[in-house]
Amino acid sequence: MAHSTAGVITLTVNGEKHTLPVDHRTTLLDALRERLDLTGTKKGCDLGQCGACTVLLDGRRAVSCLQLAVAAEGREITTIEGVSDGERLHPVQQAFLDLDGYQCGYCTPGQICSAIAVIEEHAAGWPSAATADVRPEAGPPPLTADEIRERMSGNLCRCGAYVSIVQAVAQAADAEGAA
């Protein structure tokens, strides 16, 4: 059977709908960068191994290089361009600025999208591989530096800015907890 290998899709990005024709092979990452001119999301490895392309899909972090654009139709896509509240930076963005959570900045959009989700996952009580006792009776683990490092391990930083990234995530988590 011959299948149609392209189609017109509608992507909802940062609350805005975009209708565009795509070849089915197009990843969400390429659709964002090359078609919608949203170049904040970065391409590192293009194989799911570095986290530079992290975006939020229905509020959950995902790597956009392994996500086909056509399969993202109908989902709420949030990129780094959409995380701030107008001119007011997201607390995670502010913390990365305050604490120099980057050097070259290439991994930063992915780090920030990931960190936003990490803080939410932790608040929802999700354990991680750094959690000593995953049983619900043990209660949610405190967001220690070890927990942050493990939860952020899907985002590589070629510049090695990890020390300040961990501090920035901790500060943002505190700020949000206080808010």
Next chain:
Amino acid sequence: MREFGYQRVFDVPDALAFGADPEARYLGGGTNLVDLMKTGVDRPALLVDVRELPLDRIEATDSGGLRIGATVTNSDLAAHPEVRRRYPALAQAVLAGASGQLRNMATVGGNLLQRTRCGYFTDSSQPCNKRIPGSGCPAIKGEHRNHAILGASEHCVAVHPSDMSVALAAFDAVVHYETADGPGELPLAEFYLPVGDTPHLETALPSGALITGITLPPAPVAADSRYRKVRERASYAFAIGSVAAALDVRDGAVREVRLAFGAVASRPWRAREAERVLTGGPATPHAFADAADTELAAAEVLPHNRYKVALVRNLVVAMLTELAEEAAR
């Protein structure tokens, strides 16, 4: 990448109708399939997106176990309170795999069927019996640091990379599927085929079958279980050896034990020999080491993966010793 059609499906009969095409693949999170399509290892003509199927629930079964839908994400599986309470090693195994982003995308069905990370398999310029039957296995004389020590053959020494499956093997999970001819099920022990001279045939699933979910039978011993994974960096890397273990000790004797090893074979390796020699015997580090040695006596090592024997043995002893000490408290 080859051009392909895309079909989103909302019910199982539609999925099966589109999935019947031998050139179709079911698309879960795509974290393995899209990767392999980019590198040319898999070249489907049609993707049948199963993410909207009503198979995304985790429910208690009448017998007191759990039923986990095939499209449940790895993240939701690991976060589920009943999974964490009754089968903690399963939650730990899932959390030990990939990254937060990938676990949000990856599904249970896709995790079971993920392909090996053998570097010759993933490089389509290389020969590989698994990818091109009869082309040879360069890993045996080449790069095989992370290849199998148990159950391999001269035709393929690749390991199955899934962490989740190792815990499922320890807990006697059953895989449920649907075909055009009706439903079927396979215990995990029969789900992955022995390598033999057909490394390209990986599972006993009929062609076109859609995995609908897995069931975990009730296993009180699993409440005291854990998963430990060794890898070449602290996180976000595949295992070079892992163990899922559960232990029930009364008065210093082993009442029940479950052991499964990961990254040592083409499938999760349930250590039945070790379980057999331990059951009814003393729960001592010495007995744990003897049991691990009994299981690993069948190991066939290659020049660069010999380390895995000691790695798995040490994991078994450490984990069972800890579990026994906790039980004594």
